[in-house]
Amino acid sequence: MEILGLYHYWVFAILLMTGFYAVIAKLNLVKKLIGLSLFQAAVFLLYITMGKVDGGTAPIFSDAANAVFSNPLPQVLILTAIVVGISTTALGLGIVVRIKEEYGSIEEDEIQEIDRR
Amino acid sequence: MIVMFGIFLLTLLVITAVAIVRTENLFVAVMLMGIASLLIAANFFLLDAADVALTEAAIGAGISTVLFLSALALTSERERTKSSRRLLSLAVVVAATLVLIYATFDKPRFGAADAPVHTHVAPWYLENTPKYIDIPNVVTAVLGSFRGYDTLGEVFVVFTAGIGVLFLLGSGAAAGALPEEKVNEGLRHHLIPRVVGRVVIPFILLFGLYVQFHGEYGPGGGFQAGAIVAAAIVLFALLEGEQRALAVLPQRVLLVLMACGPLIYGAVGIAGIALGGNFLDYSPLLSDPVKGQQLGILIIEAGVGITVTGVLLSIFHAFAARGR
Amino acid sequence: MNGLAQHLPALQVVVPMLVAAFVVLLRPRGLAWAACTVASVLAFGIAVELTQVVLGAGPVTYLMGSWPAPYGIELRVDALSALLLLVVTGASVFALVSGRQSLDAQIEVERQPYFFAAWLLALAGLSGIVVAADAFNIFVFMEISSLASYVLIAGGPDRRALPSVFKYLIMGTIGATFYLIGVGLIYMMTGTLNLADMEFRIHAVAEQNPILAAAGFITVGLALKAAIFPLHVWLPNAYTYAPHMATAFLAACSTKVSLYVLLRFDFFVFQENLAGHAFQFAAYLMPLALLGILVGSAVAMFEKNVKRMLAFSSVAQIGYMMLGASLVTVAGLTAGIVHIFNHALAKGTLFLAVAAFAMVAAGVRLDDLRGIARRMPWTFGAFIVAGLSLIGIPGTAGFVSKWYLISAAMELGPAGLPLVAVILISSLMAVVYIWRIVEVACFAKAADEGTSAVSVSPALITIMWFAALANIYFGLVPELPLTLSGAAAAELLDHLP
Numbered sequence: 043m044e045i046l047g048l049y050h051y052w053v054f055a056i057l058l059m060t061g062f063y064a065v066i067a068k069l070n071l072v073k074k075l076i077g078l079s080l081f082q083a084a085v086f087l088l089y090i091t092m093g094k095v096d097g098g099t100a101p102i103f104s105d106a107a108n109a110v111f112s113n114p115l116p117q118v119l120i121l122t123a124i125v126v127g128i129s130t131t132a133l134g135l136g137i138v139v140r141i142k143e144e145y146g147s148i149e150e151d152e153i154q155e156i157d158r159r
Numbered sequence: 160m161i162v163m164f165g166i167f168l169l170t171l172l173v174i175t176a177v178a179i180v181r182t183e184n185l186f187v188a189v190m191l192m193g194i195a196s197l198l199i200a201a202n203f204f205l206l207d208a209a210d211v212a213l214t215e216a217a218i219g220a221g222i223s224t225v226l227f228l229s230a231l232a233l234t235s236e237r238e239r240t241k242s243s244r245r246l247l248s249l250a251v252v253v254a255a256t257l258v259l260i261y262a263t264f265d266k267p268r269f270g271a272a273d274a275p276v277h278t279h280v281a282p283w284y285l286e287n288t289p290k291y292i293d294i295p296n297v298v299t300a301v302l303g304s305f306r307g308y309d310t311l312g313e314v315f316v317v318f319t320a321g322i323g324v325l326f327l328l329g330s331g332a333a334a335g336a337l338p339e340e341k342v343n344e345g346l347r348h349h350l351i352p353r354v355v356g357r358v359v360i361p362f363i364l365l366f367g368l369y370v371q372f373h374g375e376y377g378p379g380g381g382f383q384a385g386a387i388v389a390a391a392i393v394l395f396a397l398l399e400g401e402q403r404a405l406a407v408l409p410q411r412v413l414l415v416l417m418a419c420g421p422l423i424y425g426a427v428g429i430a431g432i433a434l435g436g437n438f439l440d441y442s443p444l445l446s447d448p449v450k451g452q453q454l455g456i457l458i459i460e461a462g463v464g465i466t467v468t469g470v471l472l473s474i475f476h477a478f479a480a481r482g483r
Numbered sequence: 484m485n486g487l488a489q490h491l492p493a494l495q496v497v498v499p500m501l502v503a504a505f506v507v508l509l510r511p512r513g514l515a516w517a518a519c520t521v522a523s524v525l526a527f528g529i530a531v532e533l534t535q536v537v538l539g540a541g542p543v544t545y546l547m548g549s550w551p552a553p554y555g556i557e558l559r560v561d562a563l564s565a566l567l568l569l570v571v572t573g574a575s576v577f578a579l580v581s582g583r584q585s586l587d588a589q590i591e592v593e594r595q596p597y598f599f600a601a602w603l604l605a606l607a608g609l610s611g612i613v614v615a616a617d618a619f620n621i622f623v624f625m626e627i628s629s630l631a632s633y634v635l636i637a638g639g640p641d642r643r644a645l646p647s648v649f650k651y652l653i654m655g656t657i658g659a660t661f662y663l664i665g666v667g668l669i670y671m672m673t674g675t676l677n678l679a680d681m682e683f684r685i686h687a688v689a690e691q692n693p694i695l696a697a698a699g700f701i702t703v704g705l706a707l708k709a710a711i712f713p714l715h716v717w718l719p720n721a722y723t724y725a726p727h728m729a730t731a732f733l734a735a736c737s738t739k740v741s742l743y744v745l746l747r748f749d750f751f752v753f754q755e756n757l758a759g760h761a762f763q764f765a766a767y768l769m770p771l772a773l774l775g776i777l778v779g780s781a782v783a784m785f786e787k788n789v790k791r792m793l794a795f796s797s798v799a800q801i802g803y804m805m806l807g808a809s810l811v812t813v814a815g816l817t818a819g820i821v822h823i824f825n826h827a828l829a830k831g832t833l834f835l836a837v838a839a840f841a842m843v844a845a846g847v848r849l850d851d852l853r854g855i856a857r858r859m860p861w862t863f864g865a866f867i868v869a870g871l872s873l874i875g876i877p878g879t880a881g882f883v884s885k886w887y888l889i890s891a892a893m894e895l896g897p898a899g900l901p902l903v904a905v906i907l908i909s910s911l912m913a914v915v916y917i918w919r920i921v922e923v924a925c926f927a928k929a930a931d932e933g934t935s936a937v938s939v940s941p942a943l944i945t946i947m948w949f950a951a952l953a954n955i956y957f958g959l960v961p962e963l964p965l966t967l968s969g970a971a972a973a974e975l976l977d978h979l980p
Binding site: 059095 | 162177206244309
């Protein structure tokens with residue numbers, strides 16, 4: 043379990059930075075938004091990982107007596123965070139579509155070039 | 160066994176993430192994003208987060224893919240240039256990863272029942288949900304009542320995204336009447352999708368309603384239900400064409416749904432004040448405070464479901480109508 | 484307190500939020516603006532009432548859903564919150580009441596219900612952050628205000644707003660996500676999300692590394708949103724190409740609220756619990772503050788677009804606030820906090836004047852404003868008064884903050900002299916860029932006298948002068964902001980060992 047726990051945190055770190063790399067290094071606006079989604083998904087993994095209890099189950103009461111439950115609070119927080127993430131993505135995509143219409147391109151360097159003229 | 164499976168899923172996730180970043184074809188990247196969401200959802204399920212797994216699957220793998228594909232249809236499918244400042248970004252990113260990994264060694268052991276997160280607020284929720292609210296799903300109890308104010312904020316985030324996209328892209332109906340020849344026929348000429356769709360869509364809607372009202376007893380709730388119902392209507396729009404989907408739920412109705420959801424939520428909160436409690440206190444709603452809590456959660460989840468359906472469909476129609 | 488009065492902290496947020504949902508449904512022309520303005524005025528009234536309560540009786544707390552903290556979400560309004568509520572709601576009222584004509588010119592009527600709903604949501608989001616006492620609640624309202632701000636900025640007719648707002652969206656979301664990671668790390672080590680509870684429980688934490696990492700993430704995330712140098716790059720373009728009234732509103736308050744969260748977290752949660760954090764805070768943030776002041780003012784001197792000039796000036800002003808805070812003394816904090824109030828007055832008035840100029844002139848570049856002083860003497864007069872306040876001439880509000888900041892720096896003894904030098908040099912730079920505008924407006928020959936029949940609405944001129952005179956009033960009678968700032972500084976420092 044020790045390895046699995048540490049592995050979860052390492053995957054969080056790698057996923058976070060992969061998404062972050064896509065956001066800062068890529069020039070295509072849609073690619074940036076995809077990277078942003080990855081970036082946020084990594085954070086979800088962090089929160090849910092910390093909520094797990096050994097031998098626990100989902101925090102829903104059932105007829106089983108003396109059940110051990112995993113922590114409900116991180117799940118609540120991440121439910122909210124997922125919805126916030128999709129809202130940001132939707133708005134970002136709306137902006138990208140408008141940029142394409144106004145500039146004819148969704149590559150950051152081309153847009154800056156057009157604005158310079 | 161579970162350990163091996165967990166490691167396997169996480170490794171697949173990392174490989175998919177790297178593939179997403181490296182591919183130049185945006186369509187491929189979006190599809191891989193859907194796969195990554197499903198892998199994350201499976202992981203959430205292994206980590207006992209059933210509600211979150213359902214939400215991630217419905218929203219991350221479902222709605223997010225639809226939105227990205229709609230946007231790609233209006234922009235372009237291939238990434239044109241290679242990345243910029245590659246070495247610098249790579250250096251920053253690798254350094255940051257090492258720092259993060261270093262910080263992981265001091266964290267509480269994974270799964271330890273005596274970690275700070277499990278000893279303070281969580282046991283209170285688990286103990287007091289049967290006492291004050293008496294519903295089986297503790298996550299819904301916390302989401303709907305104990306931390307209901309956060310959920311109100313969340314509904315308004317969704318609402319803001321909806322009005323933002325409508326503001327930027329205009330509501331579909333406002334784009335003007337379409338000339339007859341350009342009427343979108345969807346996949347009407349393809350027999351198999353139509354037949355399967357007609358059989359499956361009612362069940363999807365039924366499942367959405369089930370998820371909406373069973374959020375108190377099992378994984379589910381307003382957000383997931385809203386996403387599922389929206390997905391069913393989107394499927395209908397894809398199969399039968401935009402116009403028929405808009406005939407079923409016109410833009411005006413969607414706008415009313417979008418606005419009424421948060422208003423319903425807020426009204427329940429104000430009712431709490433009017434009946435003597437604080438904002439979003441459901442106990443005074445009925446004579447029995449426990450029943451009052453349950454009623455309150457039921458109503459606000461309905462408000463949430465209505466908002467999410469309205470917003471996701473408005474956004475979809477805004478994208479779909481733009482290309483003409 | 485009785486009746487509705489005890490629910491004020493909740494109503495401060497709920498009133499604009501619910502009216503926003505309602506505004507979207509309003510079809511008739513102009514009704515959206517009216518509803519938005521009424522809701523803003525109500526919010527301002529609530530803020531004034533809360534300020535009086537806080538000044539009289541001390542901090543106010545409120546339990547959402549009547550659940551006890553830390554299990555439920557708690558709201559808390561103290562002196563610092565009250566000051567920021569006044570700034571946020573005040574900026575909204577000023578911009579809306581004066582802005583009908585400017586907004587009608589820049590935003591099509593069919594889209595106005597969405598725009599004004601977004602405005603109210605930005606107001607609700609910013610208010611929600613300020614009254615919150617729960618770390619995750621701050622995140623949710625931070626996202627409401629951010630998403631709404633993106634809509635406001637993208638609303639203008641200039642297409643360059645779109646890439647600017649996209650950049651803001653990317654950087655803002657990274658900032659919010661960093662904040663979320665930091666909160667997650669703290670939650671992992673303490674098990675709570677309530678700020679007061681966090682402060683209490685962080686003592687018992689043995690391993691400092693995750694807490695340090697959390698402090699780092701939260702600081703960087705909030706610095707991105709507060710446009711602290713060098714993470715300010717999204718601000719100039721976003722403010723330049725937004726509709727003029729949206730710039731007036733956002734420039735007065737939106738970055739200050741992120742600064743507020745940074746101060747809260749740092750002084751309430753981190754300072755006493757991380758060894759040597761006070762020193763680290765000063766060591767890392769003071770140089771950045773100084774650089775922000777110098778770079779912001781320097782670039783502003785060479786800018787040709789008046790809005791972008793003022794935007795870079797804002798980067799410098801945020802540097803002043805950070806400088807005051809990084810001194811970690813009562814005087815320094817008071818100076819930094821009172822500057823939040825005074826800068827909002829000065830910058831808000833300046834942007835209102837620019838909006839008026841934009842209605843008559845062809846654009847907002849320096850070239851477009853040639854000779855504008857003769858055509859619009861009233862507007863130009865208000866611009867001058869606000870400009871003097873920005874520079875910090877005695878008798879204006881800006882002077883009060885600079886005076887306090889210099890006194891606080893002098894308290895450091897000889898080590899404070901470089902700080903005083905930076906403050907004086909940047910004030911001289913402010914003189915330069917304000918003078919450039921004055922020179923072009925007064926002495927340059929107008930491009931063409933043009934038959935611009937547009938006359939600025941009396942509402943705009945009145946509110947602009949009201950704001951300009953407020954600059955002078957609070958320069959001569961600064962009791963209110965100083966009392967609030969002093970109380971806020973005392974409270975922040977109270978939490979240090």
